[in-house]
Amino acid sequence: MTAQATRTAFVGATLIDGTGALPVADTAVVVGDGRITWVGARADLEHAPDLRIVDTGGKYMIPGLLDANVHLLIHVDPDVLLRYAPGCYDELVLEAAQIALRAGVTTVFDTWGPLESLRRVRDRINAGQAIGSRVFCAGNIIGNGGPYSADFFPNLGAGLSSSVVEAINRHWEQGVGAALTWMPAADVRVAVREYIATSDIDFVKYASSSHAHSRFLALSPDSQRAIVEEAHAAGMTVQACTQSPEALKAAIDAGVDLLQHGDVTGLHPMPEETLDRIVERRLPCVAFLYTQRHTTAFLERKPQWHGNDAWGEVMMVKDLNDRKLVKAGAMLLLGNDMGVYGPTAETSPMWGPFQSGIPDVPTHLGRSHIFWLRAAIERDMAPMDALLATTSNIAQAYGRLDELGTVEPGKRADLLILDADPLADPDNYARIAHVVKDGELVDRDRLPEHPVLTR
């Protein structure tokens, strides 16, 4: 994983560079020192003795994929977490980062997780001490409690000692948990400033909607504005978790840079006025797209979410919003709470109803992005737009377009080389010839190196 001394040329592929430009056949891309140094026609490539040639003739090259909403540790059931001392989940996080990388997702944005493990794994990968997707992380969703708190999955912690529950939750909460929802906005500002200053996070996420009781606002518009100002003052992008029309509007009013599942608006469709604002401002919006066959199976099952037995209706409203957003040309991003689940998730009181015996489960890191892409096509998104939703749109939304998201000189050399045209069929994103990260060919067969959940 040390930087390459020599340069490598990927020669012959049809390039879809992620800028929205049309595909170009017979290209060559040169990488060196982890970056793209040259992009051009194959015919124009200057050969040199130290230039390693990788033949990609007949293949398709696109930017390494990004995922705007993952949770590298999401299978937070006791049988997983209690194997470790609280907070020491590095091997689970790394496993997930490697599963993502194997699938060509070279960059992930972790939007809720155990910060200490996330940071350690992120830093080891960045330092070349470990292999895996490039990780950016938010730590906690400001205003929410940890995994076994009332905001998330209290039923999973129902049989645990309260001291154990608290020790675990603390690793997610990081001092900006549910207590902030009780605070006046001025106190929220102070707490968030402290968090940003000390936590070594990459971006900020907060709860506009209550997570479990999603028709309520978790943080007031004043508190939201304070958070956005603090994030921006620190040079970070900031995003909000929204689940209702008013929470969505509050987040937009507060000035967020990214709407996390802005397509989920509960029992009421997104107002036209809000839709217009999202489109006109090109406000990046992660959409929770599900394939039609998943949606159908899901609705038959009448699942509950946090005891909400109208969840099916929420999903139908979401789908209506998705179709409108696509049609209006909103700037949508791939993301679906993807993470890695072990086999016990099949019978988990939390995950079983959502994952067991149902097709196209949208939340499996390394697989479900294909379902997302298919769902996008089903909803009439243009194939090129779907590609942008998984590449440059995300880089732009997170303020990383100078480094990531397209195949252009000067960018990080993250490339996904496919055996078939991804614009022809979303399944072709899974027909991987090579994954290149930081200019190096990934040995996909080795990943994950130390499988735990996927053993």
Added chain:
Amino acid sequence: MTAQATRTAFVGATLIDGTGALPVADTAVVVGDGRITWVGARADLEHAPDLRIVDTGGKYMIPGLLDANVHLLIHVDPDVLLRYAPGCYDELVLEAAQIALRAGVTTVFDTWGPLESLRRVRDRINAGQAIGSRVFCAGNIIGNGGPYSADFFPNLGAGLSSSVVEAINRHWEQGVGAALTWMPAADVRVAVREYIATSDIDFVKYASSSHAHSRFLALSPDSQRAIVEEAHAAGMTVQACTQSPEALKAAIDAGVDLLQHGDVTGLHPMPEETLDRIVERRLPCVAFLYTQRHTTAFLERKPQWHGNDAWGEVMMVKDLNDRKLVKAGAMLLLGNDMGVYGPTAETSPMWGPFQSGIPDVPTHLGRSHIFWLRAAIERDMAPMDALLATTSNIAQAYGRLDELGTVEPGKRADLLILDADPLADPDNYARIAHVVKDGELVDRDRLPEHPVLTR
């Protein structure tokens, strides 16, 4: 119950007229046609043949009491409600109105209840067809569901058919229930306008805080402003239920006329800035004052409220706020969710923990206002201020000071005549000589005429 043809003079009492003026000994008050027609020194009273004289020498006359926050039907357990067809609770409502009147509370503001029964009883009392306290009602708390919904007491309805639960909840919700929390503010406005136009309510109440999950905002600031505007456009006062600092601030910002239990701010004390605004604007604030011995016993019991096991801490924060509000001279109002409970409340899963075996229960209509007054004195409220908190402050807050709240010519002749000085000891409010409503002496021994819960 028809209007008196003749006039009556109450002669000899020390008058504390509710304006804040000092007590005046040896007064006479003349009433006729339901109104106070003359107030003056006993010596100045002009006798006339048709003037009936009631000797109140040695007694104390104050305005009939008002209660700013009652629920005439609050014992909503299935064993009570299921005796009746859904919505047909008139006899329970009337019983409560009579119990209030018997105790000298001549006017009550019902802030959440089954609207149809409330209106019928209100109108019958106003028309002289029934005896009872004067009732003003809000119907639903806009944004909240009915008694067995997730917003209130779902555990009480846990064993009931969902069709029964829905039929009952509907009588509280009146079309402005939980669905409004999903709506964009513009739609909230439309729904509330319709409700005000068609419901024949007396004032408007809405949920700033979520009722059960009180750290969250139930309605966004935008929705709140829309509600306040609609209420004011219809000439009604509007109040908000708040339980956290940000919900309290949102309500004040929205322009409400009354803060319903503004002293309850959850786990975080009221910010000084908010306190200042309440004091400076003389914004009426119902305070949930509990006596010290109740508070002590309550905290020992570690009660839960809606599963919130930090409820004791919430009560301690409330008490802290109460002391600050009193000290700062805020305009406080009597109110404590008072209502009538039958004997089964003692073993109710909902009420038992709050009422069984604990002193000075603050929620018993007809009794608990004495505890409120005592609690006010314990918190260093001046006795005269306590009296105003139960009379003219409330009338003013509800925009009824032209008719109610003081003993002045032209006002409704609602009088409470006591055997001992209420400024000397709060218990003296219970030493009742006479209750006069609309100029008529109330035959207190007859009340309630048809006891149901208090049989």
Added chain:
Amino acid sequence: MTAQATRTAFVGATLIDGTGALPVADTAVVVGDGRITWVGARADLEHAPDLRIVDTGGKYMIPGLLDANVHLLIHVDPDVLLRYAPGCYDELVLEAAQIALRAGVTTVFDTWGPLESLRRVRDRINAGQAIGSRVFCAGNIIGNGGPYSADFFPNLGAGLSSSVVEAINRHWEQGVGAALTWMPAADVRVAVREYIATSDIDFVKYASSSHAHSRFLALSPDSQRAIVEEAHAAGMTVQACTQSPEALKAAIDAGVDLLQHGDVTGLHPMPEETLDRIVERRLPCVAFLYTQRHTTAFLERKPQWHGNDAWGEVMMVKDLNDRKLVKAGAMLLLGNDMGVYGPTAETSPMWGPFQSGIPDVPTHLGRSHIFWLRAAIERDMAPMDALLATTSNIAQAYGRLDELGTVEPGKRADLLILDADPLADPDNYARIAHVVKDGELVDRDRLPEHPVLTR
């Protein structure tokens, strides 16, 4: 409703007399003073001036049906019971007795219910003061608690005050409730003796299996023997509720006269040895027969019963037992916990999953006996045996064959006259021409006279 002074002859029907004899065409049956006085060939009927003739030519006459296991009050949800003072459910019981009678079920054995109402209705019917099926009742199942106790439907009482729950349960328990399961057998004997002596019941029923935790024995074999001895000493039949192989064996060993749902043996099929004893001793056994289409729909639904998620498997084992019992020629009796349900049962947390949207619900009094008969035929019971299972078998099992169960001189004149042959098709039991009880034609259109649940 007084006894007829005159005699009536039913002339011309094909008689299936309930003795097991083959059908006889062209018969005449004479009834007077509530009894059958003569049975013979139509040709042999002696006409007399006072003999009223009812032409039943082309019709089929069978004994009035009996049901060996009903609960005249089974819809014990709070929305039903709380309309009444505890124990005052006479109108519900009478409604059910009339619904049974309307359907040709002229005698019912109530095996668990609120004794005081049952007795009052029974006695009023027997005295000719009310119309309805003839009722015999057991009161409580000795050893079980009331409807909201842990033995039955605690979830229905979950939202009720404990004092309300206790007041209601007491009307079922009658002093022989769950406390007896704690007692030594000698104390059980004393309690049961007292119960039999003072309760004015018609027969005795006790819990061999725990009702809710059906793999356990509720009463020890010693206690069971004591109960059987006391019942027999008092001249009563005694039956046991059994749900497992060992509970079934214990009941047989104890000497019971009737096995209540002896076909239900939990997760383990009935041992051959037990089956042989039932068959050889001709031990009457109520079987819970369900039609095939009900069984199929039921199993797909994966219902739970008392939290037992293996309930589907229990039902499959039951069906296996049923087929073996039929094949072996066991003495089976009609019975299926039939009772009357109002419309709110459709959405009841208790009954909804068992009754909503599922065909051939086996527990509806007045309808479900047809499903039972159809299920019997589906399981290869001979049509004549099915008829006996609903008539003379039951009379014999309850020691009432001298009075009930066949069309023979001297018996109570309870007759069911059908438009079509019941041996040809079970549905023909529902094609009712006349119901005769105690010699009188029942005006079926009037029934139930005062519908409550079936309004």
Added chain:
Amino acid sequence: MTAQATRTAFVGATLIDGTGALPVADTAVVVGDGRITWVGARADLEHAPDLRIVDTGGKYMIPGLLDANVHLLIHVDPDVLLRYAPGCYDELVLEAAQIALRAGVTTVFDTWGPLESLRRVRDRINAGQAIGSRVFCAGNIIGNGGPYSADFFPNLGAGLSSSVVEAINRHWEQGVGAALTWMPAADVRVAVREYIATSDIDFVKYASSSHAHSRFLALSPDSQRAIVEEAHAAGMTVQACTQSPEALKAAIDAGVDLLQHGDVTGLHPMPEETLDRIVERRLPCVAFLYTQRHTTAFLERKPQWHGNDAWGEVMMVKDLNDRKLVKAGAMLLLGNDMGVYGPTAETSPMWGPFQSGIPDVPTHLGRSHIFWLRAAIERDMAPMDALLATTSNIAQAYGRLDELGTVEPGKRADLLILDADPLADPDNYARIAHVVKDGELVDRDRLPEHPVLTR
């Protein structure tokens, strides 16, 4: 840990040999090859060069203690068990065995636990490969499920995947779990025979009472007799878990050798007749003795056990039985479900209410036997009888008196040498000078060698 080549003499102690004989001063006890080889007066001791002398002058020697009812792994909360692969709990079991040994409890009878770990640790200790108390184990309580089953602590497993729950339960159930309660007695016999033949257990325990629903019989008297016969045929002692009068009687009738907590008879005191049988037959009975101050604190707390809110009453009945058993001279044994708990037990939903902030917790292995002894004295047991209850009575009950339980030549050399007279004060059992097991001085300071729960 290899056997000593030489002999050791403990010289000078007052010997209370566990036979019931009076204390003898100035004794000497010689041990060699793990056994007691000579017991006599100090003066009679023959010295030899290879005889190591341990001066025990001024001290008191008693047999190593036995505990008739421990669970070496009882803290079965997820935070403990999920650290390990299912069934691999050896280090927890060994820790507990060492904690027992450190406290002078040289032999323990584990009456419910994960068999495979128990056996491995037992065998390692017996082989001298590990140090710890001598372990005898029953494996499962026949008829009961595992720790997260409905029979024990389903609330602890409420948040776990069902596959995880099943994998764990299986290690306790060992094929003789709850399924046996459904079986006819003949099938129970077959299953138990197989279990005894293949499981390498030391004694047999079965459920006469249901564990969670203790007023019911889990296994019928016929099944119980089958189990007893099978155990005796295999040369094993057999015991029953009983919690009600009839379950106790059933166990005695079945011929068990030991009554496990026979003093617990639920809501009904032990019948005199049963008491007489226990006394007359000298049937060994583990009694759950609690100190008075524990009992008082416990009753104030109104704890529930398996949702049984009459648990306090059960404990009062138990105490009544205990006093009668002591007075009647029943053969009582020390035992109290003792095991080792880690710090998270303080806040466990299961254990917290029973252990947090309450004195003299009766279930802590290594400490609580002192409380048991004090409770025995409080209930007027003679000090010498208390000593027998913890030594020879237990050895006899388990058929091990030839090897264990007294200080006599030929026995295993398990000795407890105290600094003060145990007959003078139960606390003196904790004033340990030396623990000797198999003739070797235990290095108590080293124990437990690898603390996990007690770290």
